[in-house]
Amino acid sequence: MNISVEKLLRKIEEELTLAKNSPRPENLREKVYSIKILCELILDEKQRSKEAPQNPVPAFQPVTVQPSFVQPVTLNQPKKIEMEDEANGDSLFDF
Incomplete structure (x- = not known):
């Protein structure tokens, strides 16, 4: 919102x-404080x-996101746990 200097000066005169x-x-x-604020404006x-640049930069600039790949963490287990209850695999969900 642009307010003209003339309007601000009129408001300063009123104040x-x-x-x-x-x-x-x-x-x-x-x-007096109101006048100070109007002068600062x-x-x-x-x-x-x-200070206004000749070619203003748009406010929104799209950002490209590069996908990052994360390698799975491997756990070093020295020995496989042996189960006696006839389990079919390493997962809790293998029956």
């Missing part, structure tokens, strides 16, 4: 008028326009 007519110090401080916008 300044309110600050001048403020009866309480708290209100004066609030209005103008300065930031001017700075951005100077």
Whole structure:
């Protein structure tokens, strides 16, 4: 959302008028702080326009993911466990 500098300056003038007519110090401080923020917005916008690249980079850049292959971990078992209950294989699910 781009807000023109003219609009910001008008808002600063409004806040300044309110600050001048403020009866309480708290209100004066609030209005002065608002003016400060509006001034910073103008300065930031001017700075951005100077630093803006000629060819802006799109916000979304697709990323290609390379599949990674993981080798299965091998366990070194010195000796196969012998079962006496007539099991058919090494798995718990072999019957």
